[in-house]
Amino acid sequence: MASLTPTLLFDDVHPGDTLPQLRYEVTATAVVLGALATRDWRPMHHDKDFAVNRNGTQDIFLNTPNQAAWFERYLTDWTGPHGRLGRVTFRMHGSVFPNDLMTFSAVVEGTEVDEVGCGFVTLAVTLAVDGDTKTTCAARIAVPRTVDDNPWARRGDQWRPSPSTS
């Protein structure tokens, strides 16, 4: 069994911290696998002729739910399995195509202990290709405050995935 000791604690995280970059070279297989894994049968994610001649794009491209899975993987590579996503907001600026080298990077924008004692980290995450930002992601993820803390144990009103607006 993998270790159950948290690999990242709330107090170890500070605004301005940067995450290690993740690089991945996209293939047509990766685009199609991502579409099928998310049950997205739309042709622009597997049919180059449709993508080019109907959508006006250069090739098939990664779909949004698969990009979400990439962002989740990137964030939880950093937090370890104790990390629990609260909220993510993606903005697509451009498409990601086969032969693109994706680079994920992130910076910690803030930390907060919410009203019920859960430690959240907010991050600005970027997916770029050749220096061009393709997708940005504002993420809010809970991490343990102590070695005995587990954000996944929170239920009902003890789990507040979005920041308070009051």
Next chain:
Amino acid sequence: MTSESPGTDAHSAQEADLLAQALALVGQEQYHEVGEFPVERGYIWTSCASVENGNPLFWDDQVAEALTDGPIAPPTMVSVWFRPHNWAPGRTEVALPLQVHFDLKALFNLPEAVMTDNTIEFHAPVRLGDVLRTHQVLRSVSGPKTTKLGRGRFWVIDVVYANQDAELVAVESYTGFGYRRTGEGSGE
């Protein structure tokens, strides 16, 4: 970068009528649906494989038992569980996920569309065997806009997910841009 699109009086009146039809749906719960299959591990592993996600929470049952009281699905997979089969017995037309989005494309006669923003708020974990319930809520529709893709409209649609015990699982909000490519006839 967007810009407002000028039009003739008749065209503007038609656009206003279409917009009124769409705005009448804002805030209404539509398309209450039940997932076509229970949450299952094959898709979880296929999804993890597609992004090379080695999080032991999804691969090691002992870790899952210790941290989440049993296996769960990656939170960002939430939309997977309500996407319809591409075919099913008795189905004569392809079922479409996010039907409100396609309704708006049809209403405004916009053949193309892209999603520009997507927000997901995660509540109770999705567990193996869950059968999710969803409904869609149109939140807003813009006036005509012109972008580098073409001329069309932006809209925001929420998808609300709950499990079989009526626990809120997630709220997903999509911003879509339905458009006609620049240079194409309006067809109107």
